[in-house]
Amino acid sequence: MIETQEQRDEKHQTLVEHLGELRVRVVYCGYALIIATLACYSISEKIFDFVRAPIAPYLQGGGLVFTGPMDKFVAHLKLSLVCGIIISCPFWLYQIWLFVAPGLYAKEKKYSVGFIFAGTGLFLLGVAFSYFVVLPMAFHFLMNYGGDVDKPMITIDHYMGFFTQICLVFGAAFEMPLIIIILGMMGVVTQAFLREKRRYAIMTIAVISAIITPPDLLSMVLMLIPMCLLFEIAVFFVGFFEKKKTLAAVNERE
Numbered sequence: 001m002i003e004t005q006e007q008r009d010e011k012h013q014t015l016v017e018h019l020g021e022l023r024v025r026v027v028y029c030g031y032a033l034i035i036a037t038l039a040c041y042s043i044s045e046k047i048f049d050f051v052r053a054p055i056a057p058y059l060q061g062g063g064l065v066f067t068g069p070m071d072k073f074v075a076h077l078k079l080s081l082v083c084g085i086i087i088s089c090p091f092w093l094y095q096i097w098l099f100v101a102p103g104l105y106a107k108e109k110k111y112s113v114g115f116i117f118a119g120t121g122l123f124l125l126g127v128a129f130s131y132f133v134v135l136p137m138a139f140h141f142l143m144n145y146g147g148d149v150d151k152p153m154i155t156i157d158h159y160m161g162f163f164t165q166i167c168l169v170f171g172a173a174f175e176m177p178l179i180i181i182i183l184g185m186m187g188v189v190t191q192a193f194l195r196e197k198r199r200y201a202i203m204t205i206a207v208i209s210a211i212i213t214p215p216d217l218l219s220m221v222l223m224l225i226p227m228c229l230l231f232e233i234a235v236f237f238v239g240f241f242e243k244k245k246t247l248a249a250v251n252e253r254e
Contacts, residue, residue: 025095032091037084044076054135058143066156075156082164093119126174127167138219169212177234184238191239
């Protein structure tokens, strides 16, 4: 079938509208991030004490070192930005929902509150898991590797880079089941498809875990186990929503 000029114009207009909507959501997320970052910067010293805690037992005097006059200031800015991302999580998740909601059925849009709470909870769970489980175990391995003759002198910039990368990566990784569930609600993936490709998914998770975690087997396993569990939870909920959609369709026909 040959596409008419009117149909091409309609597609172009739809694409432009989607890009415009995406731009608005990104701008709103940027505003929320700036406000949250400024709020966190006002208490950055207290936050820094909390962030330093996992590695403090392995440092001489319990403090980090810095070699440049701007290092400590920049570290506080980076920390404030990361905390701003975490605090503004519910808002930017809401903006993401507003962007994808037009592609869902009316009955599926009622899950917006659940989406925001689940997304926020999963992100915070990933950050908490990295802080209370992954980082202490990783530092215990890395700081004691090769004996105790050599003494660590960790700089603020290196530690902050390492800390923020791990926390944000785990926080983002724990959003995986929510993304899969949304794709399932939109009809992009099905429970049967996910079950069929389970071994490929686990292999992919294992490769990603090896890349984004510290260079030790323990950290990789600590990422792999919860991610596989979250994948199975996502598969279950995709099937749950499929059944609800099927039942709703049957009731409408009746």
